[in-house]
Amino acid sequence: MVLKVFFPSCCSAADSGILIGRWISEQNSAVILAVVHFPFIPVQVKQYLGEIQRVTKVSVSVLGSWSNSKQEKEESLSEFLEDLGTIFCHEPWIQISKEGDSKFWSCSTLQKHSKNPQEEEIILVYYDQRKVMLSHLHPPLSSAAREAEDASKLWAIFDTVARSQVLFMTDRYDEGPIKLSHWQSDGVEASIIVELLKQASVPACVLLAALLALVSGICRSRVLNIWPLSFLWSKLSTCEQLGHRLQHLQVISSSKKAQSQNQLMRKANIFVSLLIDVALGILLMSWLYRKNRIGHLADTLIPVADHVAEELQDLLQWLMGAPAGLKMNRALDQVLGRFFLYHIHLWISYIHLLSPFIEMILWYVGLSACLGLTVALCILSDILALLTFHIYCFYVYGARLYCLKIYGLSSLWRLFRGKKWNVLRQRVDSCSYDLDQLFIGTLLFTILLFLLPTTALYYLVFTLLRLLVVIVQGLIHLLVDLIDSLPLYSLTLRLCRSYRLAAGVKFRVLEQQDGKPLRLLMQINPLSYGGVVQTYRLPTYSCYPRDSWASLCKKLFLGELIYPWKHKGDKQN
Amino acid sequence: MAEERRFRSAAGLPIALRRRQHSASCRELALRGPRLQLRSLSAATSAVWLAAYGLFAVSENSMVLSAAIFITLIGLIIYLHFVKIDQESLLVIGSLGIQVTSSYASGKESTTFIEMGRVKDVVINEAIHMQKVIYYLCILLQDPEDPQGVSEVVPLFQSSKPRLDCLIEVYRSCQEILEQRKTAPQSN
Numbered sequence: 123m124v125l126k127v128f129f130p131s132c133c134s135a136a137d138s139g140i141l142i143g144r145w146i147s148e149q150n151s152a153v154i155l156a157v158v159h160f161p162f163i164p165v166q167v168k169q170y171l172g173e174i175q176r177v178t179k180v181s182v183s184v185l186g187s188w189s190n191s192k193q194e195k196e197e198s199l200s201e202f203l204e205d206l207g208t209i210f211c212h213e214p215w216i217q218i219s220k221e222g223d224s225k226f227w228s229c230s231t232l233q234k235h236s237k238n239p240q241e242e243e244i245i246l247v248y249y250d251q252r253k254v255m256l257s258h259l260h261p262p263l264s265s266a267a268r269e270a271e272d273a274s275k276l277w278a279i280f281d282t283v284a285r286s287q288v289l290f291m292t293d294r295y296d297e298g299p300i301k302l303s304h305w306q307s308d309g310v311e312a313s314i315i316v317e318l319l320k321q322a323s324v325p326a327c328v329l330l331a332a333l334l335a336l337v338s339g340i341c342r343s344r345v346l347n348i349w350p351l352s353f354l355w356s357k358l359s360t361c362e363q364l365g366h367r368l369q370h371l372q373v374i375s376s377s378k379k380a381q382s383q384n385q386l387m388r389k390a391n392i393f394v395s396l397l398i399d400v401a402l403g404i405l406l407m408s409w410l411y412r413k414n415r416i417g418h419l420a421d422t423l424i425p426v427a428d429h430v431a432e433e434l435q436d437l438l439q440w441l442m443g444a445p446a447g448l449k450m451n452r453a454l455d456q457v458l459g460r461f462f463l464y465h466i467h468l469w470i471s472y473i474h475l476l477s478p479f480i481e482m483i484l485w486y487v488g489l490s491a492c493l494g495l496t497v498a499l500c501i502l503s504d505i506l507a508l509l510t511f512h513i514y515c516f517y518v519y520g521a522r523l524y525c526l527k528i529y530g531l532s533s534l535w536r537l538f539r540g541k542k543w544n545v546l547r548q549r550v551d552s553c554s555y556d557l558d559q560l561f562i563g564t565l566l567f568t569i570l571l572f573l574l575p576t577t578a579l580y581y582l583v584f585t586l587l588r589l590l591v592v593i594v595q596g597l598i599h600l601l602v603d604l605i606d607s608l609p610l611y612s613l614t615l616r617l618c619r620s621y622r623l624a625a626g627v628k629f630r631v632l633e634q635q636d637g638k639p640l641r642l643l644m645q646i647n648p649l650s651y652g653g654v655v656q657t658y659r660l661p662t663y664s665c666y667p668r669d670s671w672a673s674l675c676k677k678l679f680l681g682e683l684i685y686p687w688k689h690k691g692d693k694q695n
Numbered sequence: 696m697a698e699e700r701r702f703r704s705a706a707g708l709p710i711a712l713r714r715r716q717h718s719a720s721c722r723e724l725a726l727r728g729p730r731l732q733l734r735s736l737s738a739a740t741s742a743v744w745l746a747a748y749g750l751f752a753v754s755e756n757s758m759v760l761s762a763a764i765f766i767t768l769i770g771l772i773i774y775l776h777f778v779k780i781d782q783e784s785l786l787v788i789g790s791l792g793i794q795v796t797s798s799y800a801s802g803k804e805s806t807t808f809i810e811m812g813r814v815k816d817v818v819i820n821e822a823i824h825m826q827k828v829i830y831y832l833c834i835l836l837q838d839p840e841d842p843q844g845v846s847e848v849v850p851l852f853q854s855s856k857p858r859l860d861c862l863i864e865v866y867r868s869c870q871e872i873l874e875q876r877k878t879a880p881q882s883n
Contacts, residue, residue, distance in 0.1 A: 274810060640788075
């Protein structure tokens with residue numbers, strides 16, 4: 123079998139000593155974690171290793187010897203190192219020696235109890251200890267797979283180095299009996315800013331949690347949840363977005379430490395997303411309030427609403443005449459047209475009633491943009507919905523009329539043919555009708571049939587208008603969802619510290635020399651950007667589309683009302 | 696120990712296979728496709744610019760010319776960085792795994808490493824590609840639940856598409872190393 127030795131590249135210049143690490147017998151590989159230098163007392167080394175084993179649950183042991191001689195190979199040292207093999211008995215005892223500045227090391231094994239005493243090939247794999255310790259392999263193995271005997275080799279190596287973090291906490295300035303060499307032996311890395319932030323975050327989290335408890339208590343109180351108001355809150359997308367953000371804040375301010383890598387990344391992503399959102403919102407607010415742009419916006423709102431109403435009136439006049447050359451039923455046409463015109467007249471008067479207060483309302487509502495850009499976009503979508511409320515009403519009237527007509531027609535068509543819908547059996551059965559039933563039914567059928575084009579045209583026009591408004595609202599919500607769910611922290615991590623998110627490893631073959639073991643360099647293969655977004659996407663509260671295209675077309679044809687955007691809390695009907 | 700031999704791809708273009716043996720259980724096989732020719736590059740650029748100049752002559756809008764230059768530059772960068780594969784290589788390390796690398800003309804390298812425990816076998820397969828039947832080399836991955844089953848097929852050398860003679864050479868080299876893991880005593 124081939125023996126694989128994973129050697130940290132930071133220990134290449136270390137002085138002679140013994141190698142400690144983990145031996146993975148199923149894969150015939152040795153992961154070397156550090157070098158212990160002379161002088162040492164073997165009993166103390168064994169005690170230290172026992173402690174490390176207890177704390178990290180990684181079976182760290184002495185694996186072999188390392189000799190770094192500046193001059194020629196010293197015979198006495200090599201015999202001494204071989205004798206060490208008897209004190210720390212380990213099967214097989216690995217001996218690595220480096221002469222001078224040569225790149226090519228000689229590596230040999232001592233097997234005392236070997237069944238087949240042939241020379242086995244040795245592969246020396248260099249790895250960057252710091253990067254391997256900090257990185258996380260994707261996709262993460264489930265705990266069941268972790269316990270399995272044939273767990274992935276790479277995962278075992280990454281896990282070994284990551285769990286031995288406490289081994290790397292002692293540096294060469296420590297006054298202990300054991301002198302180690304590893305990636306942090308020149309001085310433990312730490313950052314003052316990170317430590318200060320960690321200290322400051324604890325009281326900040328407690329304060330935030332208390333505030334949030336207060337706010338959510340107010341939101342859930344009975345006063346705000348009586349029937350008309352609760353219906354209003356459920357229809358406004360601003361309230362949904364605020365509720366969603368409140369949930370996010372609760373996740374961040376929880377005092378429990380994140381248990382796994384996934385949870386930590388989720389918290390960090392939510393934090394960065396909130397920060398960017400609020401920053402963009404404040405930027406938008408400062409732009410709106412400079413040069414009184416919001417006043418100008420409020421001033422143009424009423425003329426725009428008037429203009430839309432005028433266009434609708436022109437449209438209705440066109441429909442009441444001979445639209446596109448089609449001949450309408452004059453009486454029905456006039457009734458429907460006048461009904462809708464009166465509706466628009468009511469709407470215009472209502473808007474004009476509100477016009478002195480619009481500027482003030484808009485000024486205060488614009489202030490809420492400081493809660494985030496997503497909230498501002500949701501407010502925009504809600505204002506659009508409120509301004510086009512009459513289009514929604516027209517759509518509902520037209521759809522109901524058309525739907526009634528279609529159902530009436532289908533039922534009378536069955537009567538025309540002598541059949542009936544059997545509700546009990548849910549199928550069409552033949553039925554014998556009386557003569558007067560047939561007469562009235564046929565009359566009504568004819569009337570409804572000839573009035574169909576008029577109603578269908580009104581329905582078509584208002585459905586198109588409604589779909590236009592729905593598309594615009596949908597685009598705004600798409601943008602809001604994008605800001606909500608994009609994992610910005612993970613993407614920045616992938617950009618700046620790509621070794622933290624690993625999809626795998628890659629090996630590079632280094633210079634070889636005959637007779638020496640094969641030298642490979644193991645580097646981290648980072649996850650692709652698409653993979654990062656897919657793994658760390660934040661969940662959102664809406665999912666679309668609700669209906670497939672086929673069922674949507676069927677609903678449009680039959681005149682049933684369509685609600686294109688579904689929210690996750692809605693009950694299925 | 697390196698040797699280079701010339702072959703042809705399925706479309707008739709010349710490709711070169713380079714074999715290197717780093718040690719008894721480690722082999723590297725690199726397939727190099729034809730490089731980007733200056734002729735085709737200048738032909739494409741002149742065609743785009745002539746079309747842009749023709750549009751400019753018709754519409755008298757100088758934005759067309761700057762748009763054409765912009766499009767040519769961006770198109771060239773996208774082509775070199777995402778489309779044109781210069782070299783595809785296979786590194787087989789017995790007892791560690793198989794590494795597949797594609798190097799693009801801009802220097803970007805995209806690597807995948809498959810551990811030896813997941814590799815079931817390396818075989819030559821036939822496939823219907825457009826109007827031709829071509830041979831391709833692929834790695835069969837083991838299904839963790841079913842020891843006889845294959846969970847995934849990873850095709851190799853997809854951009855160079857070598858012919859059968861080249862594939863047989865690569866196949867033989869890989870199998871020599873894969874056989875070693877069968878003769879070696881089982882680890883678990």
